[in-house]
Amino acid sequence: MPHQMTRRTFVTAAAATTAGLAQSRHAAADTIPNSSGAEAPKTKAPANACDAHFHIIDPRFPTPESAKPAGSTFDDYVLHQRRIGTARAVPVQPKYHRIDHACILDALSRLGKNGRGVGVCHPDVTDAELKRLDAGGIRGLRFSVWNPSDTVTTIDMIEPLAKRIADLGWHVQLHMSGDQIIETSAMLGRLPCGIVFDHMGRLPPKQGPDHPAFGVIADLASKGRAWVKLAGAYLNTEQGPPYADATRTAQAFVKIAPDRLVWGSDWPHVTEKHKPDDAELFDLLAAWAGNEKTRDAILVDNPARLYGFDR
Numbered sequence: 001m002p003h004q005m006t007r008r009t010f011v012t013a014a015a016a017t018t019a020g021l022a023q024s025r026h027a028a029a030d031t032i033p034n035s036s037g038a039e040a041p042k043t044k045a046p047a048n049a050c051d052a053h054f055h056i057i058d059p060r061f062p063t064p065e066s067a068k069p070a071g072s073t074f075d076d077y078v079l080h081q082r083r084i085g086t087a088r089a090v091p092v093q094p095k096y097h098r099i100d101h102a103c104i105l106d107a108l109s110r111l112g113k114n115g116r117g118v119g120v121c122h123p124d125v126t127d128a129e130l131k132r133l134d135a136g137g138i139r140g141l142r143f144s145v146w147n148p149s150d151t152v153t154t155i156d157m158i159e160p161l162a163k164r165i166a167d168l169g170w171h172v173q174l175h176m177s178g179d180q181i182i183e184t185s186a187m188l189g190r191l192p193c194g195i196v197f198d199h200m201g202r203l204p205p206k207q208g209p210d211h212p213a214f215g216v217i218a219d220l221a222s223k224g225r226a227w228v229k230l231a232g233a234y235l236n237t238e239q240g241p242p243y244a245d246a247t248r249t250a251q252a253f254v255k256i257a258p259d260r261l262v263w264g265s266d267w268p269h270v271t272e273k274h275k276p277d278d279a280e281l282f283d284l285l286a287a288w289a290g291n292e293k294t295r296d297a298i299l300v301d302n303p304a305r306l307y308g309f310d311r
Contacts (some may be wrong), residue, residue: 023294027237033071034268037277043286045085050303054080060169061103062157063096072268074086074107080267084251084282086299088309091118091290092142094175098152101299103131108137112267117271118142118173120152123160134168139307140194141165144175153272155180159187166192171227171306178203178213185216195225196306199232200253205245206238209252221257226251227306230298233284234276241276243284250288258294262303 005217031038035192060255065133066199081089089111099120108115119133141161143153146273162172171194178201181188190197203211230253236246262286269275289295304310 011222020109021057021122030188032083032278033076034069034275035083035278036275037078039266040083041085041282043283043295045087045282046300047113048088048301048304048309049260049275049296050088050090050092050307050309051081051084051086051265051267051306052262052303053092053140053229054089054090054267055270057094057096057270058103058267060104061097061106062100063098068096068225069268069270072270074110077267078106079182079287080265080278084265084278086265086302088114088116089244090116090139090264090303090307090309092118092282095144095152097146099125101136101138104138105133105136111137112305114309116309121161122153123157123164125161127164130165130168134279138170140171140173140196142173142175142198144198146175155184156197158184159191162191162193169308170194171196174199175199176202178207178211181213181216188220189223190217194227194306195220196227196229198229199235200228200246200249201229202235203249205236205249208236208245208249214249214252217253218256224260227260227262227302229264230261230285230288231266233281234269234272235266241280242307246287247284251290254289254294254298258289259302261298262306263298 010083048224056074057068059068091104091107093104100121108117115137117138119138120142143158145151145155158172172198175198197217201217203213217226230250233243233246236249237243239245265278288293
């Protein structure tokens with residue numbers, strides 16, 4: 001197959017990634033919007049590789065937010081996608097568009113069979129609206145409650161909405177801190193739908209897999225109840241590139257649940273003033289996965305099952 005590499009090539013690329021992440025590529029920063037560098041990754045994406053976490057923010061669609069990041073439209077994302085080599089894509093509703101899904105549904109219509117999405121709703125959403133979103137490609141609802149100062153949803157909305165979407169086969173996607181996961185573990189255990197943990201569970205970087213939330217996530221994953229997004233290395237580090245602390249957490253998840261992991265770019269990196277090099281972030285997955293078979297499962301097989309790309 002065209003994406004296959006020899007074991008020696010894969011290991012060499014992974015090693016080069018770990019050793020070279022801290023080095024700048026010195027490419028024009030504006031070549032790919034919201035990304036440093038412009039070179040292709042050292043490791044080639046397999047056919048049907050999926051970017052399971054990114055945001056489209058488009059000024060063509062109304063939003064109550066006064067400030068919107070530039071260079072974050074669907075066309076901008078296509079430039080990023082071509083550079084990385086992914087084909088399937090899962091846009092996630094950003095806070096800028098709140099509960100108005102016009103932008104993400106437009107992106108999903110343009111992605112066609114290669115697109116699935118994650119929306120944001122409040123408990124007063126109608127059944128008709130949920131069915132409309134389902135027909136448009138939405139497969140889950142996100143609750144980004146990690147930062148209470150800018151959240152669109154609240155923790156107390158999770159369970160009522162989980163009950164509403166269970167029959168649709170959707171999941172809840174949770175952007176919580178490790179401490180919040182511990183505090184809500186009883187509620188998470190009784191949710192009637194699947195759970196996807198954003199950004200590796202946002203465990204405190206110094207503790208990583210030693211934090212008790214890792215055990216909560218691992219238990220849910222072992223029961224087939226939860227998935228984890230390997231995304232946002234810069235959100236899981238105190239050391240910065242090459243993200244040794246984030247790597248420790250990612251490798252711990254790979255060790256215990258390789259079939260419950262998906263990868264996301266987190267483009268356009270709205271939390272980051274200095275944008276990371278997306279090729280380096282993609283190459284980092286090779287070091288996390290440890291071998292090509294596991295990496296390709298995280299990029300292809302796992303997201304196909306989670307999001308229903310083969311259905």
